[in-house]
Each structure stands twice: as structure tokens, then as C-alpha cells.
Amino acid sequence: MFETLSGRFSGVFDKLRGRGALSEADVAEAMREVRLAMLDADVALPVVKDFVNKVRERAVGQEVLDSISPGQAVAKIVNDALIDALGGAGAVPLNLNNAAPIPILMVGLQGSGKTTTSGKIALRLQTRERRRVLLASLDVQRPAAQLQLQQLAERARVASLPIVPGQTPVQIAQRAIETGRREGFDVVILDTAGRLSIDEALMEEVRQIRAATNPAETLLVVDAMTGQDAVNTAKAFNEAVGVSGVVMTRMDGDARGGAALSMRAITGAPIKLTGSGEKLEALEEFHPERVAGRILGLGDIAGLVEKASETLDHEESEKLALKMLRGKFDLDDYASQLRQIQKMGSIGGILDMLPGMGKLKGQLDESKLDTSVFKRHQAIISSMTKQERRTPDIIKASRKKRIAAGSGATVQEVNRLLKQFDDMSTMMKRINKLGAKGLMRQGLSALMPKGAMPPQRPH
Amino acid sequence: MALGFFSRLKEGLSRSTQKLGGNLSAVFTRRRLDDAALDELEEVLIAADLGPAVAGRVIESFRSSRFGAEVTDAEVRDALSAEIARVLEPVAVPFTPDPARRPHVVLVVGVNGTGKTTTIGKMALQFGRQGLRTILVAGDTFRAAAVEQLQIWGERVGAPVIAGPPNADAAGLAFEALKKGRAEGADLLLIDTAGRLHNKGALMEELAKIIRVMRKFDETAPHSVLLVLDATTGQNAIEQVRVFKELVAVTGLVVTKLDGSARGGIVVALADQFKLPVHAVGVGEQAEDLRPFSAADYARGLVGEGLKLHSGAVVEQGED
Numbered sequence: 001m002f003e004t005l006s007g008r009f010s011g012v013f014d015k016l017r018g019r020g021a022l023s024e025a026d027v028a029e030a031m032r033e034v035r036l037a038m039l040d041a042d043v044a045l046p047v048v049k050d051f052v053n054k055v056r057e058r059a060v061g062q063e064v065l066d067s068i069s070p071g072q073a074v075a076k077i078v079n080d081a082l083i084d085a086l087g088g089a090g091a092v093p094l095n096l097n098n099a100a101p102i103p104i105l106m107v108g109l110q111g112s113g114k115t116t117t118s119g120k121i122a123l124r125l126q127t128r129e130r131r132r133v134l135l136a137s138l139d140v141q142r143p144a145a146q147l148q149l150q151q152l153a154e155r156a157r158v159a160s161l162p163i164v165p166g167q168t169p170v171q172i173a174q175r176a177i178e179t180g181r182r183e184g185f186d187v188v189i190l191d192t193a194g195r196l197s198i199d200e201a202l203m204e205e206v207r208q209i210r211a212a213t214n215p216a217e218t219l220l221v222v223d224a225m226t227g228q229d230a231v232n233t234a235k236a237f238n239e240a241v242g243v244s245g246v247v248m249t250r251m252d253g254d255a256r257g258g259a260a261l262s263m264r265a266i267t268g269a270p271i272k273l274t275g276s277g278e279k280l281e282a283l284e285e286f287h288p289e290r291v292a293g294r295i296l297g298l299g300d301i302a303g304l305v306e307k308a309s310e311t312l313d314h315e316e317s318e319k320l321a322l323k324m325l326r327g328k329f330d331l332d333d334y335a336s337q338l339r340q341i342q343k344m345g346s347i348g349g350i351l352d353m354l355p356g357m358g359k360l361k362g363q364l365d366e367s368k369l370d371t372s373v374f375k376r377h378q379a380i381i382s383s384m385t386k387q388e389r390r391t392p393d394i395i396k397a398s399r400k401k402r403i404a405a406g407s408g409a410t411v412q413e414v415n416r417l418l419k420q421f422d423d424m425s426t427m428m429k430r431i432n433k434l435g436a437k438g439l440m441r442q443g444l445s446a447l448m449p450k451g452a453m454p455p456q457r458p459h
Numbered sequence: 460m461a462l463g464f465f466s467r468l469k470e471g472l473s474r475s476t477q478k479l480g481g482n483l484s485a486v487f488t489r490r491r492l493d494d495a496a497l498d499e500l501e502e503v504l505i506a507a508d509l510g511p512a513v514a515g516r517v518i519e520s521f522r523s524s525r526f527g528a529e530v531t532d533a534e535v536r537d538a539l540s541a542e543i544a545r546v547l548e549p550v551a552v553p554f555t556p557d558p559a560r561r562p563h564v565v566l567v568v569g570v571n572g573t574g575k576t577t578t579i580g581k582m583a584l585q586f587g588r589q590g591l592r593t594i595l596v597a598g599d600t601f602r603a604a605a606v607e608q609l610q611i612w613g614e615r616v617g618a619p620v621i622a623g624p625p626n627a628d629a630a631g632l633a634f635e636a637l638k639k640g641r642a643e644g645a646d647l648l649l650i651d652t653a654g655r656l657h658n659k660g661a662l663m664e665e666l667a668k669i670i671r672v673m674r675k676f677d678e679t680a681p682h683s684v685l686l687v688l689d690a691t692t693g694q695n696a697i698e699q700v701r702v703f704k705e706l707v708a709v710t711g712l713v714v715t716k717l718d719g720s721a722r723g724g725i726v727v728a729l730a731d732q733f734k735l736p737v738h739a740v741g742v743g744e745q746a747e748d749l750r751p752f753s754a755a756d757y758a759r760g761l762v763g764e765g766l767k768l769h770s771g772a773v774v775e776q777g778e779d
């Protein structure tokens with residue numbers, strides 16, 4: 001695994017001790033790390049260059065206030081610029097202001113998630129916005145593609161256009177709009193076949209579909225794992241059909257998701273939605289501040305907290321969030337976290353949202369992602385005294401033996417748990433240190449009720 | 460110095476556009492492979508998804524043998540592809556079903572949408588043509604119309620498809636299919652599975668269960684576990700391979716969608732790190748669009764037929 005930017009930065013930043021204006025040399029070194037981190041995160045090379053140049057210009061000569069270190073100053077500039085480049089604060093909603101039936105056109109490469117996302121958007125518009133939605137598949141290429149959308153429509157309890165074999169995509173599109181008009185649908189979602197950006201014939205086809213339907217939204221659906229090719233895809237689709245919004249799918253994976261930045265930079269279109277699973281409910285708004293953290297390798301703490309608060313007892317997760325933010329949670333918290341993690345499903349997914357968890361994840365893999373590890377940890381913790389749980393530092397050899405015996409574990413297992421816990425708290429502290437000065441603030445404060453933010457500590 | 464790097468690149472770019480009238484002249488122009496030129500080549504590799512670390516390593520070893528050499532674009536192209544082909548050569552291993560196994564059981568796995576089902580259709584055609592009795596198993600019981608998709612492929616390529624009821628247990632289905640394949644004397648059993656992200660523990664455990672259950676019938680099964688990778692994937696492919704390999708003992712890779720603009724450079728990093736055989740590449744959506752993996756061709760594709768150096772000191776202007 002690659003080192004995270006936070007790790008890299010702390011190295012660079014340690015050397016940045018000067019006061020006054022940031023020098024060209026200081027900034028250059030930090031920018032080299034930013035460049036690498038972004039390339040590792042799959043941001044496309046031309047986009048990286050452009051971003052780094054802009055940030056360098058912004059940073060050189062910047063006065064560093066006495067209250068923060070130069071490192072923090074650079075980190076803040078980088079993070080702010082990245083959030084800006086990803087679209088700034090606030091999600092951009094789908095444009096549904098046209099006269100009904102409003103066509104939404106879904107385009108993208110093969111397998112990027114167009115059909116699934118069509119179903120997700122239909123479900124959302126129907127349940128949240130009370131719109132009548134018609135789903136239509138224009139995919140005459142892939143085997144059973146139309147059937148796939150029809151089945152998704154049934155799952156979502158949304159109407160789908162009857163399948164008529166032998167029609168061309170343009171004919172299906174026209175029939176969909178007519179049906180939408182005749183039957184009083186508010187929105188018609190047009191799912192298209194996957195196509196390569198260099199496939200002239202298919203790109204011409206989608207141009208015609210667009211011309212025939214005049215969609216209010218043309219959504220480019222992109223896999224969050226996409227590498228450098230994001231540039232070609234973004235350019236080709238934007239030139240052919242004019243992308244009005246981007247959907248990033250598979251954000252539930254552990255890809256760093258640099259393609260989001262490439263897409264945004266090249267199409268200029270906002271990222272409107274993200275896919276976070278295969279189920280039809282797994283569609284979310286795009287949060288630039290979280291994806292910025294992910295691209296820079298700082299982890300998606302805010303996302304974790306939100307996911308937790310959806311699944312878990314709300315109060316509990318807020319407490320957890322606060323403690324995490326303060327870098328001050330004890331073994332009791334860890335145990336309660338373990339209990340809750342089991343409720344949240346994918347452990348790997350949760351760990352991926354935490355920076356620096358690669359090691360812990362590695363250990364999980366060895367045990368085949370077996371939740372029994374967590375059960376054992378819970379057992380071990382429950383054999384500790386209250387005092388031991390609050391201040392794990394006091395657990396020395398004889399206590400370890402007692403705890404091991406009490407929980408049916410070996411002393412090595414107890415050691416391993418303590419080590420893991422220690423790594424985890426160190427990391428939380430580091431996030432906290434970087435975070436309080438801006439990195440995490442936007443993400444977390446957006447999630448917290450007023451007054452729940454911890455007081456800003458002086459530096 | 461990072462600053463120098465960028466300004467050199469810009470300088471190089473403007474110099475080349477000024478000095479060299481057209482692309483044609485570039486073919487005849489010899490340039491010195493200096494730092495600027497090597498930086499430019501490194502960027503070509505990064506843009507092909509090799510990743511900054513591996514791209515850096517390839518260029519370092521290239522530098523050690525060629526630094527300061529006077530070369531044309533065509534020579535650079537050849538030499539750089541040769542350098543990459545060296546890394547790929549050991550993993551270019553075709554997929555050959557073991558005739559002693561009846562059937563040779565292949566479990567096809569990967570993250571969502573990479574091309575597993577399509578690749579199974581393509582393989583069925585290829586091995587069916589070689590006279591192998593091939594059976595397809597619709598082990599994706601989860602995704603909408605996944606079974607129907609494989610059934611259509613079966614019809615297209617003339618291979619029988621074993622499917623269960625909707626939401627059937629994939630492990631149970633695989634077990635039954637293996638029994639049936641054995642009874643019918645099949646040569647090849649290609650088992651489709653639902654796409655799953657490697658970081659989803661529960662889904663990965665399901666895959667491990669398919670293997671465990673099949674082993675109750677034949678402890679040598681599956682004989683191959685093929686991981687299907689999408690060439691558009693960036694650095695995350697490394698995690699995909701690492702986790703799938705660890706949890707379900709992947710034996711080989713298939714790289715799809717190489718007919719697109721993605722260069723699939725991550726395969727170089729994978730070859731370097733995991734040394735897993737790359738059996739085949741997908742180059743289209745049709746049944747015929749499966750090709751053996753050739754290290755030399757792949758490397759050429761990565762570097763790009765149109766590679767042109769913009770920077771590097773011009774040492775001699777050929778006649779136009």
C-alpha cells in the first residue's frame with residue numbers, strides 16, 4: 001500500500017519550521033508529494049499538473065500566521081483548493097425544471113453502472129420527490145440489457161417501457177418520450193448501451209439520441225476505480241453529447257477516486273451523485289470535502305461517521321465522532337465500536353474509510369475477514385477492569401496474563417489488541433491535529449448538530 | 460527540483476513546436492535522451508496507468524542503459540516497449556484446460572462490471588471450437604438478469620447453461636453443476652459469479668464458500684480461479700488482485716476492454732508485484748473478441764504507436 005499523504009506530509013512538514021512567508025522551496029517539496037499522492041489516487045496527469053501549478057502559485061509567498069505551522073498552512077491550501085476543484089461546498093441537485101416529461105440521458109463506458117444507476121435515480125425521484133418515472137432501456141447491444149432494466153424497475157416499483165424487439169435505440173428513445181407524454185410521466189430515464197469513447201459509430205448514435213430527445217440532464221456514469229483514461233472518456237463524451245452532470249459509481253470500494261477530479265476538471269460538469277453499492281438505495285449526494293480527503297489519502301472519517309449514524313444508535317455515534325475528533329477514545333469505546341461494526345456490514349469498507357488502517361485490514365484479511373477477530377477482542381476487553389479500559393497504559397505483564405486467562409485468549413492476542421488500539425489512537429490524534437485546522441472541519445461540522453463541535457484548541 | 464521539472468517541460472514543449480515544423484520531421488530527428496526527454500517518457504507511462512512508482516522504476520532502468528544516447532522516436536518506442544515487455548514476458552501464459560480433469564473447473568471472479576460474464580461467453584466459444592465440451596454455470600444469482608445474460612451467451616456460442624432459481628445459493632448451484640458436469644463427461648466447467656468489491660468481507664466470504672462446497676465433491680476443484688480486470692481501472696487494481704488472490708487463490712488474470720482508449724498499464728505493476736499469469740485479453744463485446752496475451756504487443760500498445768518525444772536536445776536534423 002502507498003503511504004498516505006498525511007504520512008508523507010508529516011515528513012515534509014517536519015522540515016517546514018520557518019516562519020513568515022512560505023518559500024518557493026518549501027512549497028516545491030510539498031507539491032512533489034501532492035503530485036505523487038494525486039497520481040496514486042488516479043487523478044489524470046494533465047489535471048494533476050494543472051492543480052499543482054495553481055496551488056503552488058497560491059501558496060508561495062503566503063504569510064504563515066503564528067498560530068499554525070507552515071506545514072498546516074500548505075495542507076490547508078491544498079485541501080481547500082481540492083475541495084474547490086471538486087465543486088466547492090454543497091451538492092448540485094438534478095435539474096428537473098423542464099416541462100414534463102423530463103428526459104434524463106445516461107451515458108458512459110461499458111460496465112460503469114448506467115443501468116443500475118438508472119434504477120437508483122428512478123427510485124429516488126419517485127420516493128423522495130414524488131415524481132412519476134418511466135425507465136427505458138435503449139441498449140440493444142448487451143445480452144439481456146433491457147430485461148435487466150425491466151427487473152430493476154420492478155424492484156423499484158417504477159414503470160418501465162415495454163420491450164419491443166428490433167427497434168433501434170433512437171426509435172426506442174422516441175417511443176419512450178411519446179409514452180411519457182401520453183401517459184403523464186414526469187421524468188423519463190433513458191439508459192443507453194455502454195460505449196467506448198473511440199467508437200465513432202456508437203458515439204454518433206448517442207449524439208442522435210440526444211438530438212431526438214433533448215435531455216434536461218445528460219449524466220456521464222463513471223466508475224470510481226477509473227485510472228488515467230478518465231481524461232479520454234470525459235473529453236469524448238463531453239464533446240459528443242455535452243455532459244451536464246457526472247455520477248461516480250462504486251464509491252463503496254476502496255479506490256481513492258481521483259477520477260472524480262479528472263471528470264470535474266475536464267467536463268466542467270458537477271458531480272451530482274455517487275453510487276455506494278449494488279442495491280437500489282445505494283445512491284448518495286456528492287460531498288467534495290470527503291472525496292478530497294480520500295484523494296489525498298486522509299480517509300473518509302466524515303463518511304464513516306455518517307454511515308455509522310445511519311446504521312447505529314445516533315447518540316452513540318455522535319459520542320464516538322466527538323471522541324475520535326478529540327483523539328481521545330478508550331478501550332470501552334473501542335469495544336462499543338466493535339459491537340456496532342458488526343451491525344454495519346462490511347468491515348473492510350469501514351476500515352478503508354479510516355486512514356492508516358491498512359495494517360489492521362491486512363490482519364483481517366489473514367483471518368479471512370472473519371468477524372470472530374472482533375468477537376475475540378470484545379471478549380478480551382470484557383475481561384479488563386474499568387480502570388484498565390480507561391487507561392490501557394497500565395496493562396503490564398501480570399495484568400495481561402490475567403486478562404488472557406479470563407477471556408480464553410493468549411497473551412500475544414492481548415498484546416496484539418493493545419498494539420492495534422494504540423495504532424488507532426495515534427492515528428486519530430494525527431487526524432485530529434491536521435483536522436482541527438481545516439481538513440476535517442467542513443466534513444464533520446456538516447454532520448454535527450450545532451454546539452456539538454468540540455471547542456477549537458489553541459495551537 | 461520539482462520547479463525545474465515543470466519549467467523544463469514547458470521549455471521543451473515550446474522549443475519543439477518552434478523548431479520542428481511537423482510531426483514528420485520528428486521521425487527523422489535524432490535527439491539526445493537527456494533528463495527532460497526521460498521525464499517526458501515517464502509521463503507517457505504514468506498516463507498509461509503504470510503508476511508513478513513503477514513508471515519511475517522502468518525509466519530508471521531505461522536511463523541506466525540509454526542515457527545520453529541519440530535516438531529517433533521510433534527507436535525510443537521500440538526500446539521502451541522492449542523494456543516493458545521484459546517485465547510482462549514471464550506472465551504471458553496461455554490458459555490451457557487440463558485434459559485429465561473432467562471437467563476442468565474454472566471459477567471466474569472479479570469486481571462489478573469488469574466483463575466476467577462476457578469473458579465466459581468468449582472462452583466457451585474458443586474452447587468449444589477446440590472440441591472441448593464446455594458447460595456454463597450461472598453462479599451470479601444476485602444481479603438483475605445476470606442469469607438471462609449468461610443464457611443468451613450460451614445460446615450464442617452453443618454451450619449448455621446450468622442455472623438455478625432466482626436468488627439460489629451460488630455454492631449449492633456450483634456443487635450441483637460440478638456433479639452434473641462430471642456425470643456428463645464435460646471437459647470444461649466455466650462458473651460465472653456475481654461481481655463483488657474486494658473490500659466487502661461478507662461477499663468475499665461467499666466466494667470462499669463456493670470453493671469450500673465444491674471441494675466436498677472434488678477436493679482439487681476449482682482448477683483455475685480467473686480474476687477478470689477492466690483495463691480502465693487505475694491503481695486500485697493492485698488491491699483487487701491482492702485481496703482476491705489472498706482470499707480465493709486466484710490463478711490467473713484476464714484483462715478486458717483493451718479495445719478502448721485505456722492502455723491497461725496497471726498490468727505492468729501487477730506482473731511486477733504478483734507474477735500471476737495473464738491468460739487473455741478482451742478486445743470487444745463479441746464472442747470472437749478474446750486474444751491471447753502477448754507481452755510484446757501489450758507493451759507496444761502501452762507505449763503507443765504514436766509516441767513522439769517533444770523534448771530532449773536535437774542533435775541532428777534529418778532531411779524532410
Ligand SMILES: Nc1nc2c(ncn2[C@@H]2O[C@H](COP(=O)(O)OP(=O)(O)OP(=O)(O)O)[C@@H](O)[C@H]2O)c(=O)[nH]1
Pocket residue numbers: 108109110111112113114115116117139142145192193194195221249250251252253274275276277278282571572602654656
Ligand atoms: N459495488 C457497487 N456496484 C455497483 C454500483 N453501481 C453499479 N454496480 C454494479 O456494477 C455492475 C455493472 O452495472 P450495470 O448497471 O450493469 O452497468 P452498465 O453501465 O449498465 O453496463 P453496460 O450496460 O454493460 O455498459 C453490476 O454488477 C452492478 O450491480 C455501485 O455503486 N457500487
Ligand SMILES: Nc1nc2c(ncn2[C@@H]2O[C@H](COP(=O)(O)OP(=O)(O)OP(=O)(O)O)[C@@H](O)[C@H]2O)c(=O)[nH]1
Pocket residue numbers: 110111142194196569570571572573574575576577578599602605652653654655687715716717718719740741742743744748
Ligand atoms: N469494449 C469491450 N466491452 C467489453 C469487453 N468485455 C466486456 N465488455 C462489456 O462490458 C460490460 C460488462 O460486461 P459483463 O460481462 O456483464 O461484466 P461482469 O463482470 O459480468 O459484470 P457483473 O456481473 O455485473 O459484475 C458489457 O457491456 C460487456 O459487453 C471488452 O473486452 N471490450
Ligand SMILES: [Mg+2]
Pocket residue numbers: 114115116139145191192193194
Ligand atoms: Mg447497462
Ligand SMILES: [Mg+2]
Pocket residue numbers: 575576577599605651652653654
Ligand atoms: Mg456478470
